[in-house]
Amino acid sequence: MIKYFSIAIILVSIISCATPQQIQKPVVVNPAEKVEIDENESIATVLSKLNKIDYKTFSGKAEVDYAQNNKSNSFDAKINMFKDSLIWLSVIGPLGIEVGRGIITKDSVKIINKFNREYIPRSISYLKDQLGLPFNFSDLQDLIVGNTVLIEKDGSSYTRQGNELAISSKGASFKNLLTVFLPNYLPSVSQLEDVDADRKITATLKYDNYKTLDNRYFSTLRNILVNYKTKIDIRLNFKSFGFNSEISTPFSVPESYSMK
Secondary structure, rough: OOOHHHHHHHHOOOOOOOOOOOOOOOOOOOOOOOOOOOOOOOOHHHHHHHOOOOOOOOEEEEEEEEEEEEEEEEEEEEEEEEEEEEEEEEEEOOOHHEEEEEEOOOOOEEEEOOOOOOOEEEOHHHHHHHHHOOOOOOHHHHHHHHHOOOOOOOEEEEEEEEEEEEEEEOOOEEEEEEEEEEEEEEEEEEEEEEEOOOOEEEEEEEEEEEEEEEOOHHHHHHHEEEEEEEEEEEEEEEEEEEEEOOOOOOOOOOOOOOOO
């Protein structure tokens, strides 16, 4: 069970019970539509136009499908976030029963495993070690709301490919080839490759099925493919989401729980 819930933490970080939101309109990206952009735009200008969701709070509910080593699990995850400070999640297993809760802050991960009646505290490096990607807390929050991650301003470049842009970036740990839909500069695919050839870590982040809410473009369907110690395949399908509403993050450890 600890492995099951640990996986859930990783999934939600890779990404109140979500309240009903107003009807969301799908964003239609028409590849036949001619898009006019300045072919001489600087890379700094292009990066400044990338879709970036700003918020104070976020709430969402996602269906999660996870596969590793020919084994798969499916469950629901409820997520609440205060920007720059806290990620709260609840993992719902079969029959709608909550199997655990988690709190992630800038320096810690805390897990309540209800199935085994355990409390599991870890440092934030636990997530990085499990997944093999150099995400800090801000990266985790960006990943959940669908913002781009691991893009460096210095040394980046781009090329135009029809109604898409291909942005190449190289940081201290990873190279990133990011494909972006025009005209709204929406992330489509981010291909990550470890600069350390000996580790051979690669990952592909896919963003799809954009919907709009409060003038924000939100990718409701994500795929996260990671080749690290094993192959990990994650699918997040957000059924509801909202921004800047009041949220709660209840988390308390029963006295009867043992520490793991």
